[in-house]
Amino acid sequence: MFNRILLSVAVAIVTTVTAFAQPKLEVIGGDTYDWGKVKPPKEGYLEATIQMKNTGDKAVRITEVRPGCGCTKTDPDKYDLKPGEVSTMKVKLNISPTQSGSLTKSITLSWADLAGNDALKAFRSSGTAVPSGADTNIRTGYLYLKADVQREISFMPSTYFSFNDLKIGVEATSKIEFVNNSDSDVTLSDWKTEGGLVVNHTGRVVVKAKGKLDIVGKIVPSAKGNYSGGVKFKTTHPDNAEVDLRAYGFVQEPSSPVFQNGSVKP
Template sequence: MKKSIIIFAALILSSVVIMAQPKIEIVGGTTKNWGTVSPADSPLKYDLIVKNKGNQNLKISNVRPTCGCTTAPLEKDELKPNESTKISITFNVSQNSGPVQKQIMVYSNDPVNPSINYTLMAEVVRPLTVLPSNHLSFRDLVVGLVGESTLKIKNTSNRNITMSDFVTNPSELTINLSGKKRLRPGEEVELKAKILPLKVGNLNTRISIKTDHPDFPQLEIHGFGRVGESPIFNNR
């Protein structure tokens, strides 16, 4: 009988210990979807609310955003039962196009959910879309020989857009577009870029284009490549 009482008391004590614990809650769920946005809306901002639904203090040990978003320091990193705190999120989508998804990891001393994956989502619609990707890719480059890369620029808005002031960097980069180019809705134009590499190493290029769209005054297209040695030219 005495042994049974001891076992029963131990079970009650263990139940109390299990029940006495912090419990993290992300108010509103673990996903923030801004829906359709434009680059002009960037940066996107949101205040994520974290609440302690348990009966012991909740300690938030770390908030880790992935590339492309940042978080401000926590107002509080230790919450009493039923207390809340705010995590201010800034999500940069100025260089994105199409569906974008990033994560923020929230770590705490909640024994059941020690880490929570919070998802940020948006559909970035640009008046001008660069296809098939948003950058130039220069392949098989060697010193002294011209390399080429081609993209298409498409007007995905519902109004005419005029592009002008085509600026390339470095000076060895040339393109087939100049002056002014007007695109009707749904119309696209081919952009051909050529580069004459002068030295071995990583290559980075940039094309800046002004537009008359009020929400998208400038289009920037970056380019990348790796320049190898030439068996013909002096590579120094």
């Protein structure tokens, strides 16, 4: 279970505050939700229920819940909380098809004193003076989402061949590493390429348990513009029965300065 850890507080709007007590918002269970070691979810994401509690002695308002890249959230069921009240929301941690290993994302939480926030809104909308001593500060904390995604088969650095600075008639090479993290040998077979891509394997190849295999792709471009190709093959691993590795690049004009004796024309 998670330790109860008070969200770290940062002042976002600086005003004069004379109130003795500060509004407090705490994530029940702590500011980090960790799924631990998990297999890649079929849904493409991990989901959890998060509860936020007003642990102070003043009413608070949740002013913003902003997810970072790679995670989503639903709106809290309550934004205004009396002391002791709890707001609940769902969060999702998106797992890409190639994601493997440790992953950490964050959600920004902002809150304010309810009365002070109402006074600030009234000032901004109608010019009503903010009462002396009103706490109009916005406080900010962070909720961290963590997971360690365990894939038995992974591809490094990605699931596609990346070709840079392609030139017509000049061979280019790119490599993908097939990683077998499982406890059993995996056999690769039935290789089929497209787009003029040539790979260094054509028959049955056995990748030992905990072993790796370099898949090297080569092309000789014959026309300018965007290039796309790829290779498909089968494996004996149930999670990756068929694999499709794409290949991308851009072939520049033969007259481009990069082809002129290796230097750029003035």
